[in-house]
């Protein structure tokens with residue numbers, strides 16, 4: 020296991036996502052569903068991993084947590100996102116302003132295009148510090164410097180006046196993390212924060228995220244393709260496939276005792292990859308495309324444990340198969356023996 | 360064994376020795392190099408502009424002498440006696456070889472003397488003093504009008520999400536692009552000048568804003584060519600910008616709408632348009648020759664046409680030199696403005 024301290028006993032639940040449905044209203048009668056019955060909690064002080072193949076809906080879930088779905092013409096069609104007595108799925112733009120950036124911070128995917136290219140680092144940080152709040156220029160500047168220091172940027176007074184193009188990818192991502200921390204939020208969403216960074220820089224960024232979690236008891240939602248990275252950094256993980264959550268549990272539990280064939284396959288693919296000399300195997304078939312989901316379990320086309328009853332009805336819901344370990348496989352109970 | 364979440368199999372190991380981490384961290388925590396100050400870059404570009412101007416001078420000098428005929432035969436016609444011709448050639452300084460002529464010209468140039476018209480005897484510098492402002496004003500008004508139309512148009516099409524609008528926009532701009540500008544000039548002159556009578560069909564009055572009355576129509580002709588190109592470029596860069604992630608961060612920070620519009624939408628999108636406009640204006644300098652002839656404006660473009668037909672060497676050389684400097688200067692100006700707007704644009 021990783022060096023992260025895994026909280027075995029469930030701690031305080033911060034965000035409760037239930038049956039979340041996200042989609043695009045294309046015409047009055049035509050809805051394209053992108054995410055369907057997402058179901059998981061975010062607990063205080065945990066690093067929660069969100070994994071799944073490309074197109075599984077990870078980014079959509081993140082956007083629903085930060086209230087920027089509308090920009091991409093997507094909407095929440097159902098479900099609830101309970102956060103501090105509010106249902107984020109239903110609040111209006113005015114209420115969002117007090118949540119976004121203030122209570123929930125966001126670290127964008129690409130270090131290259133995350134910072135605004137036409138503003139100095141300082142200018143952006145001041146903006147983040149002032150986010151819907153009255154603060155004097157001097158105050159904000161002081162806080163911005165503090166933030167740069169917090170993410171271990173040396174000579175912050177130099178970086179303050181620089182433009183993003185003058186910084187390396189790793190630096191830019193540090194700055195984005197600093198900006199996300201500006202309001203001391205409860206949660207930080209990091210959507211694949213290390214895309215395009217090399218492995219060593221990636222490790223530094225992860226180290227920083229963990230440090231922040233420990234120091235401020237913040238929750239971090241870390242989206243990634245990379246299961247290895249999730250293993251190292253996260254406490255719990257949510258596995259997404261075809262727009263639904265298929266498995267939720269602590270990293271340790273899911274690693275030792277996976278309860279969904281998709282997770283099993285992901286793990287195997289990863290281990291084969293990491294073992295030199297073996298052929299590259301990937302998961303059989305392609306992830307089901309949005310709008311082309313099969314009936315019943317969406318993994319049925321690719322699943323090696325598939326049975327007839329998997330293909331009928333609605334997508335199977337997440338069930339707590341063991342304490343604090345959920346799976347959406349209707350044959351979860353039979354997997355243990357088969358996968359040994 | 361199947362689910363080795365052990366460290367050995369992971370791609371990223373966070374248990375690397377601290378020394379290592381700090382070592383590498385030097386890369387991602389250190390400030391980058393300071394950029395060259397902007398004036399240094401401007402100076403370098405200006406230096407290059409001087410070199411370009413010199414070569415423009417050489418080429419103009421050669422080209423006009425390569426054209427058949429010379430000022431003497433243009434002035435005297437074919438029937439003059441050889442003695443008269445020789446006398447005039449000596450008087451005009453054309454009896455020495457071209458290389459010597461060029462050195463003389465260059466020497467005079469360094470004294471601020473561009474020679475005098477072979478026909479009227481008026482110094483070229485004097486001529487430029489009266490004619491160049493007309494052309495410069497035409498360019499300035501063209502740029503202003505183009506920006507005033509292109510920016511709101513592109514912003515509107517990009518931000519107001521009406522499904523059919525981009526399609527209509529593309530079609531109309533394609534039509535605008537396909538029209539030859541002399542035809543546009545004639546059509547507009549006919550419509551605005553003759554039918555509606557709201558624009559003068561010839562004439563000029565120096566000084567702003569009096570000249571506006573005479574220049575708005577020729578500038579409009581330029582706009583018909585420029586607006587489709589520029590608004591299209593701006594439109595697509597705004598769409599690209601809106602798709603970028605920093606826009607998301609701006610939304611999250613709740614940036615005030617006017618600030619948002621400027622810092623997160625327009626400013627990051629403007630650079631390509633500004634650079635393109637400055638280059639296009641360089642091309643347009645050539646088209647002022649046609650426009651000034653059609654609208655009978657006393658600018659250097661029309662002067663050039665007369666001078667070329669009369670083989671008035673010093674005038675042709677002087678005007679081409681000015682055109683060359685103008686093109687170089689406009690593109691420099693465009694690059695400077697673009698790099699001030701968007702620091703990603705490097706002034707090379």
Ligand SMILES: Nc1ncnc2c1ncn2[C@@H]1O[C@H](COP(=O)(O)OP(=O)(O)OP(=O)(O)O)[C@@H](O)[C@H]1O
Nearest residue numbers: 043053071072073074075076077078079080091309
């Ligand atoms: N505006 C849209 N119209 C149609 N489909 C969309 C739209 N936006 C997103 N999608 C689709 O929604 C699905 C989920 O997208 P999302 O970005 O959440 O996936 P992801 O898990 O984040 O993938 P990645 O790992 O590639 O980032 C994708 O298949 C995507 O093609």
Ligand code: SF4
Nearest residue numbers: 316319322329348349
């Ligand atoms: S429900 Fe059936 S098809 Fe789906 S993962 Fe479980 S066994 Fe495979």
Ligand SMILES: [Mg+2]
Nearest residue numbers: 077078079210
């Ligand atoms: Mg994504």
